[in-house]
Amino acid sequence: MTQVLAIDLGGTQLRAAVHAGDIAALRDITREAAPASFAEFTSRLAALRAEAGGVAGIGLAVPGLIEGTTCRWIPNLPYLDGVDIAALLPDVQIGLGNDAQISLLAESTAGAAQGVSDAILLAIGTGIGSAVLANGQIVAGSRGGACSFGWACADMDDPGEERSGWLERMAAGRALDGIAARTGKASAADLIASARDGDRAAIAALQMPAQSLGTALAGAVALLDPEIVLIAGGISAALDVLAPQILAAMRRQLPAHLRGIEIRPGTFGPRAGLVGAAIAGAAGENWRRLG
Structure with a gap:
């Protein structure tokens, strides 16, 4: 499969990895402080895409309320409120979700809740x-x-x-x-x-x-x-x-x-959001159907 950029964006920390078909072999590319502004967020997205190489999809887990590909309410990162990630990144497939739901996707697909x-x-x-x-x-x-x-x-x-x-x-x-x-x-x-x-x-x-x-x-x-x-x-x-x-x-x-x-x-501990983001990015907007 083509590559997916997986991003787990928390209230204080951002993790990113590249998924190239094997969930057990995600290639970590960063663990850093969460962006402090929308401008910093978009700048880091562009830099991470460049570092990952060609990606066909981006999976993004965020700590708040999501509707489709739009961030509705992100209490700890209010600069994302109202942002449509698909409109921001129209050239790639987007799998966006609440961080806990994305973590459960990881666990139900390949972890402790499998079966x-x-x-x-x-x-x-x-x-x-x-x-x-x-x-x-x-x-x-x-x-x-x-x-x-x-x-x-x-x-x-x-x-x-x-x-x-x-x-x-x-x-x-x-x-x-x-x-x-x-x-x-x-x-x-x-x-x-x-x-x-x-x-x-x-x-x-x-x-x-x-x-x-x-x-x-x-x-x-x-x-x-x-x-x-x-x-x-x-x-x-x-x-x-x-x-x-x-x-x-x-x-x-x-x-x-x-x-x-x-x-x-x-199973995935603190990496559950990152693993789930990889799975969601590969699946696109309808990632919940995998659960």
Whole structure:
């Protein structure tokens, strides 16, 4: 097949790779800070296309609401709001999607959800994205925004916020970095490493975000009855530390017949968005039909 440029654009980081037919052999070309402006975004797109060589398609995962090939609302990258990627790049095939749905495409096509008909995926990075596989199909919703799970709330007194949901503010990467700073750690990664080493203070500090995830997840599991819950994004590497607390909080809020639900890391971990973008770029605008 012809080459595809795969781009996983997060709130703080951009990854890109070239897909030439073998998902297991993506050729990474960059991992860098996310563009800070639309001009920088278009400049980096042009440079990445040049570096990749001739590409027939571009797959792009972004952290927000997508309709077709148009970015409708990207909270952490507002310069993309309203941008039609296909109009911006009319000479190539475009596979554009919400980062969590794109990650689930990777997992359902070639990863941990392969052969599974019903699953929930949480992509936890700067924010929290989510996606649902129902009866073998990735759910889009009426406007492409189904499963915006970072906006789940388990606090009746929370006043809400315009650009981030309760669960994101409690348990996403920025929240974990804030918790780490308050406990004298340099980053969330350092906090998790300390918990892994048995540091009681670090384990205690992670209790609130883990309980928030588990409590909110219980509602989704009760509603959808999935076979598995997958965790993608950077936090997937910390499941050995976080999963027991998440599961305990989730099972407290579930009926007996649903308490056997498993939480697993996705096969592709932090690379799920990149792998999914490669698959979506090869498929084009109708990539959800592959789910």
